[in-house]
Amino acid sequence: MKMFLQLGLILLAFCMVATALLAYVNSFTKPRIEAIKLKEAADARNELIPDSEFEEITGDLSYYIARDKTTKEIKGYTFTAEQIGYGGPVKTMAAVDKDFKIISIKVIQQTETPGLGTNATLPKFTDQFKGKTLDQLTVDKDGGVPPNAIKALTGATITTRAVANAVKASIDKLRASVSQSPETAALSDSTAALEVAK
Amino acid sequence: MSFIKELTKGIIKENPIFVIVLGMCPTLATSTSVENALGMGMAATFVLVCSNIFISLIKNITPDKIRIPVYVVVIASFVTIVDLSMAAFIPDLHKSLGLFIPLIVVNCIILGRAEAFANKNNVLNSIADGIGMGLGFTLALSVVATIREILGNGTWLNIKVLPETYDPMLITLLAPGAFITLGFLMALMNMLKEKK
Amino acid sequence: MIALVIFLPLATNTMSTIVLPVIILGALGLVFGLVLAFAAKVFAVKIDERVEQIIAALPGANCGACGQAGCAGYASSIVESDTPINLCAPGGAAAVEKIAKIMGKTASAQTKKIAQYHCSSGGFNNTKWKYAYQGIESCKSAVNIADGPNLCSWGCVGYNDCQKACVFDAISVDEQGMRHIDAAKCTACGACVAACPRKLIMLIPETKHVVINCSSKAKMPLAKQLCGTEKPCIGCGLCSRKCPVQAITVEGNLARIDYAKCIDCGLCATVCPTKCITDSKAGKRLKAEIEAEKCIGCTICAKICPTQAISGELKQAHAVNKDACIGCEQCVGKCPKKAINMV
């Protein structure tokens, strides 16, 4: 019986000490890590649509509305799209203007083959998305004809499709949810009214 | 001077990767670039040294029956500390090492050294052993990574070393390339040993 | 447990971020500790303590380099099934030494033996051939066909099975194709002895320098015709007659030394007509000399001397007849006063 308690208590002691230490470390790293995460996300958004402030909308598709810092005018939307590529999910963050034309995109997380699929993170690839509309988001191998298409990465069509199709699908969803949301509908109404007024 | 001896043995004579063949998972997974290799090596060395110190301190108060769970708790704590601190202070490297930071816990080298060395030696020698093994691990990892990064990407520590016209041999960055590269390095070690 | 019951309901955001995890993990540890303690008690098994000792001696890397399932597996296989003790790569020589101690392999306590060939033939120029052999290059395989390719069907076949069997690299083959055993490397493991189909290799004490270099049981004229070096034992018995301690017997035309009796005096080598007996210490033997001051005349040495080279009266200082002394050093160790030196 004594041995029982002895073993149990020793292990208990070690666990407690270890946990205490970890909890302590965690208590000051956690805020930092969270801050870093938030900052990264914010940085990414800012990179996509500079000089804006963002408002998060959660729902079927979570996205951010970007407004001009000064005019508070809606500049566009950012969101994260995801689809399975060659080696796992590929996450892309994209920004579109209010006509749903792509401002720019950034592949933020992927586990594709180095040298092939990973090339999707390079500006050479992402830059071609700039200014594309929904209809132009077809990979050339799938019949799209440049410049109205996305040129596939050499030897990595699967990754290319994953990025293009994910963005495409998300824009579709975004459109749907934007038109539903009364607030934004009102906003766009007001801008429309403004234009009419002009 | 046994401190020096324990320190240096891990680098060549008892290199954890080439000679003892432990800790293969991180070796192969994180040696795609020299940068990753150095990061992983450093993280593992830190854990190794800390756990060696600690375990050699507590070796006398742990009953045999729960030795392994206790050691494992000690190691896991240091690993988590590394994990959390890396996430907080060097997020970029943390991201690219991914899953393999928590797996340092089971990196066979660490428990292996705990059992084989720290369990039986004093603190000072355990520190030396930890540093030596850690350095050996880092060194071996970097050698593998050097070959893989150069052949598979044409770069070394992200510096372009091969001409633009070089069409990288992707396989070296993939699983089979990792195995084969390490296999040949070990064969080379064997050959050198035979020559001697 | 009680702690758990009390604190769990309190676990709210306000609960310190430190106390709660400590309690949870502590409880986990406690539970596991108790379970293991319980298991250790209930499921205790008596195992061979040597296994435990060996486990302790092994580095515990559980690397599997020994081909066994981890260190414990290796340890039990050493104890139970005679697995070689030198398979642990990480443990190296140190581990081997420790295991040897545990397993009581006391070979080192005896006088060291080394392997020695009992044939002067073999090699490219030292063998007479019966036929042109074509087949597996192994002595064991070759001797099965028409009594082996060499004329002497007791002699060395020369396909070096012995060399291949030696894991310590103690056997080398020179450019003549002759085999040599490096006494320094030989551990007397006996692998070569078992490998030689002609039984030409025997383990003899390292301290003996006289060897009969032949295993031929052929009769006199034939033996010489068959032997590649023409230095066979012809069974003439001169050596046996010369041996002061009757260590040599001739049986079936072949002389053999009983090393338990042999005093390494080398006399037999001097009389062998075919030079079949070699004595690596020939000419290097010293003669005994008695320090008269120390000698108390106990006569022990005189009794022990195989050639009666020592003479003297009881309680008188003894003297050595240098011509009769053969340098076997038998007397030296026996003298109670350490009065005998070899010069």
Added chain:
Amino acid sequence: MGFLGQLFSMAIAAILIQNFVLARFLGLCPYLGVSKKLDSAFGMGMAVIFVMTMASAFCYIIYQYLLVPYGLEYLQTLAFILTIAALVQFVEMVIQKNSPALYKSLGVYLPLITTNCAVLGVAILNITPLADGSRYNFLWSVLNGFLSGVGFTFVLLAMAGIRERLELVDMPKSMRGMPSGLILAGIMALAFYGFMGMKI
């Protein structure tokens, strides 16, 4: 897709497509170390399957009901490895007592498994969100643990088969042992590439 269909695709994925050893780089030390003989490989494989299944179950419960409710996810590594170590040791003792025969063929591999990163790997992967953001439930975690173990055993056996065959050939001295084992692993990984990108 019915339950069986889902199970089938999980099995294919765990054994062939995302094999722990060849595709995920986990569990390499025992894969290289205990693959010299088919018999030992089989024992090791069975032990790994058993421990992976058990570990999946226990770790899932601990994560889901002890860590998540109190926001202690950062303690997962510590809690998991502690659980695995205790589990392995417990199982070892039980087997040693109750079935010496089984212990001889299986138990001796158990200590090796604590340090097998595949076990911790599967526990962590089980609680890692999938591509669609969902996580496995208890049943699927256990199944995933089991099938991953099967995948490990499968390649371990194949490797042991080849290495046993290579015992009977004249390999260059410097290649014997680890080097050829590693190169074989590379070759096997290449052979498994045929399943890459498979949609089941």
Added chain:
Amino acid sequence: MKDKYIVSSAPHLHDKTTTKNVMWNVVIALSPALVFAVYYWGFRALLLTLLGAVSAVVTEALIQKLRRVPVTVSDGSAFLTGMLLSYNINAGAPWWMPIMGSVFAIAVGKQVFGGLGNNPVNPALLGRAFLLASWPSLMTSGWLKPKSGALSGIADPDAIAMNLKALSPKAFDLVTGATPLKVVQTLRDSSFVASINADAGEGIDLANRIFTNITEMDALKNLFWGNIGGCIGEVSAFALLLGAAYLLYKNIIEWRIPLFYIGTVFVLSFIFGPIKGAGFSPMLPFFHIFAGGLMLGAFFMATDYTTSPLTKNGRIIFAIGCGLLTVVIRFVGGYPEGVSYSILFMNVMTPLIDKLTMPKAFGRVKK
């Protein structure tokens, strides 16, 4: 010893077959395919094949020199490995491709394990897998167009092309720019089908038309004679069958592996072949056995002595395994063709198969 009689163990007679003549006979059996390849793609095919074969021989000789063992390149096995490796790459591949492949095949695939007969997997296929993993884009594109006819082997490229070009430039690209199996694979991809034509119904219709066309008699004829896109050695089923017949006649290969391999592919593609939306085509199994590398693989690569099981039953299991995997990879895998990976995979399984099918001695009863 010259004047002595030779003494050796029985038997004292020997069959005339030697390693050397087995290997060179396989080379002979492979040459009709080379003739066809040169006919369709010009001398580049010959050049690449020679580059592969010669570099394999040179690599083997160099390594054997380094290892200080007898140089045995005259036995032809290295030549054969190099040749088969080259047969596994596209005639449009860059010149260094067969060299890199051969060096890897011989060095890593064969000599690491001590050379002839010791390699666990087929060196030529390992070489191919290496090339595919190292330079995937070069290995899966740039197919050379055969002398007459379309790459994909569609019977009537021009007639459909007229329609296709008007209907969908994309479908036109597909049939004229890839190998037959790639076309089939793409047609099975729903996202492709959906994207050929804005009108979904018409898209499916078009896909079906292409598919039916590819399994028509005329197309099969192209496949049989080799008037298609593909690797150097898989050009013509006819040429390969010719060589195979020679090997069977010479008793160099045994019928079990090819028969069960091709048979399995035939039966499985008969059962699982119909693609989504496309009607059933009775010719589909024929398409599958003539397309891609199956003939080359079944007769020349799965039969590689070293890497296939020793026992007769083992060979049957091996061949069925190859067939099954080939069909699985072709139908649901990430690659259009599965022959090389399925053989490689089964090579890895070979020791286990041998173990399972250990024969019982004559007169031994089951325990």
Added chain:
Amino acid sequence: MRLQTFPGGVHPHDEKHFSASAPITKAPLPAKVAIHLSQHIGSPSTPVVSVGDEVLTGQLIAEASGFVSLNQHASISGKVTAIDRFPHPCGTSSLAIQITGDGQDKWVELVDEPNFMDLPVSEMKNRIAAAGICGMGGAGFPTFVKLSPPEDKPIDTVILNGVECEPFLTSDYRLMKEKAKDIITGLKLIMKIVNARKGYIGIEANKPDVIKEMEKLLSSEANLDVVGLKLRYPQGAEKQLIYAATKRKVPAGGLPMAVGVVVQNVGTAFAVYEAIRYKKPLIERIISITGSPVAKPQNLLARIGTPFAELVEFCGGTKERVGKIISGGPMMGFALPSLDAGMGKGSSGLVLMNEKQARLNEEGNCLRCARCVDVCPMNLLPSMIAAAVKYKNLDMAVQAGLNDCMKCGSCAYVCPAQIKLVQWIDTGKIRYAEAQRAKK
């Protein structure tokens, strides 16, 4: 007639043309003979004469030293000049009784039993034992032992082995051609001794004339049949022959009597006939001296112990350089270091080869081509046995069939890598025996 056969096997060129057409010729009396005390399976015979004794042809000079052993008789008359080691027809040397002939061939007395068919079985067996007959198909098992099966193993079938599947050899062929009737009588005697109902004579398809002749002779005998056999080596091996004739499988490690069969060589049957009818001891047999270097290949009726050199001389010597001398057939026979050895009771042939035929290729790496596996009539994995022996893995060798191999040589015959499979297997058997001994 449908030809019967067995699974596996090879097709070496039969090369019988050298001596097939040469009728049996009496060889001249040798000047000296060496009668080995061990020409059979079982314990060596014990000499009953000493150096200096005068002996008659057919006189007992060594007697059986146990149940499985054999009587030996002087094959010429003369004087015992030595009892020492002499070269044995299997290439080694062993104890033999040397007799220097007086050139007169004075015989012991023979009889001619008119009613020999009606002798009691025990007397028949005694005469066989007294005559020192052992199997003449090569293995040399004492015939009277084989014909005395234990009570619980009833024999219902006797098969005469007239296959002669070894290339080159023609001694059984000539015997069957010239002494067909006596062989059939021998078969009947054997059947009577073991109380069998059915008798077969197995003959390979390359001897159509003998098959026809035998069929004719047996057409009136309901219980005797000729079995035509496909041309395939090793058709003559006991288990394969039994399978071909009766479709019975002798259990591995078992004897033919386990399936109720006794197999005897046709020469043995002839010797049994002579022994029972005339009480004639086995002192001579038919041997083919053949091969391309032999000037005049022949089938000789020669005395046991005659040196091979004398027989070759009688066949006109050699016309080209001899590279290899084979005692027995080329598939299972022994290569000899010289022609000094004398023929034994089991010597059915002496095959000479020229240097080109004799030269073997170097052993290469095993390709794992499985040819050896495909041809092995015992259904073993020869390549694996050989590799396992080479790398000292006896367990695996046994698993792959080490102990079931009958050393027929089919595997080594086909191996493209020229691996000396049979020699490896032989080595393995020796190692295995050593290991077993060490265990005890």
